[in-house]
Amino acid sequence: MTSLLRLSTPSDAHRWSDERRRDGQSIGLVPTMGALHRGHAALIERSQALCDRTVVSIFVNPTQFDRSDDFDLYPRTLDDDLALCDSLGVNAVYMPTVDAMYPDGFDTTIDPGSLAHRWEGEHRPGHFAGVATVVTKLLTAVQPHIAVFGEKDFQQLAVIQHVVRDLGLPVTVVGEPTVREDDGLAMSSRNVHLAPDARAQATSIKQAIDRALDRSTSTGSPSDIVEQVTTDIQQAGGTVDY
Structure with a gap:
């Protein structure tokens, strides 16, 4: 494996992004929770086609899980994830800790509104508030021009587009079609369960x-x-x- 650049804190990501922007380079962000597969690879390749530099974030976000056991059981394959990013030519991986994302005293939550309280949101109370909050923090740290999300979690994509529009965040959200197994099942990190x-x-x-x-x-x-x-x-x- 080559020396894949790893960013650990919001200030690390901010500094890296500032340097790229000063050089006139466009930045794409692919937010993930790790356990990467071919679906994530498609997101990375889409970002690379659209931008000069691509960052992949890997962060299992505790605030979007409505059950602690679901958080504990979420698959974690960091070595494989880094190897995949390296093989695809990702420029940097942003891997903040929970403490870096949610330091002592952190008390802000973004409520995406009515869209987040129906369908999936009705069955997972607080889920989309956690998603909206962490994605906003990732966008603020990395400052990408484009952020790429899969269409598999279509309501999540709609919620993120809604939040970006309402908050006036200077980023374009791009949806990428679902990647499927040969038998049609949508690829998902949770399929291993x-x-x-x-x-x-x-x-x-x-x-x-x-x-x-x-x-x-x-x-x-x-x-x-x-x-x-x-x-x-x-x-x-x-x-x-x-």
């Missing part, structure tokens, strides 16, 4: 969506399509939350 039977069932989500797309071009009404997607997933053994 799926038991074999659940892993097999999970492919029904993409299959149901594909059938819904076919129906949307015919005579099916929106409510009929939603009902059929729900039925397809339930028949495969899944549960639809929203």
Whole structure:
């Protein structure tokens, strides 16, 4: 592995960004929580296509987890993550500690509004406030021109776009299409936690969506399509939350 530049504090990231900006270079940021896979690689490559320099942040953010056990079990593969970043030619990795991000006395939370309280937000109270807060801190530290997020977490992408717009942050948020396994399952760091039977069932989500797309071009009404997607997933053994 080459000497991949590692930034540990907000001031480190700020200083690095200032130097790049003084040289007239554009900066792309790919925020992650680590456990990187081919989906993250696509985000990195998109940033590299758009910007002169690319930073990947790796930070498992405790404030966006509604259960402590979920935080504790989140996969952490730092050595592999750094190797992937190095192989892709990432310019710097921003790896702040929890204390660096949330020092003693930190008491500010960004509430993204009504968008954050429905769908996923209804099932994970406080999740999107944690996401909005940490992403704002990452953007403030790295000062990128562009930040790239996956469309897999589509509500998260919408929340971040909403926050950036409302706060007037000087960054363009770019969405990157979902990268999938060969059988259609969306790539996710959490897929490693799926038991074999659940892993097999999970492919029904993409299959149901594909059938819904076919129906949307015919005579099916929106409510009929939603009902059929729900039925397809339930028949495969899944549960639809929203």
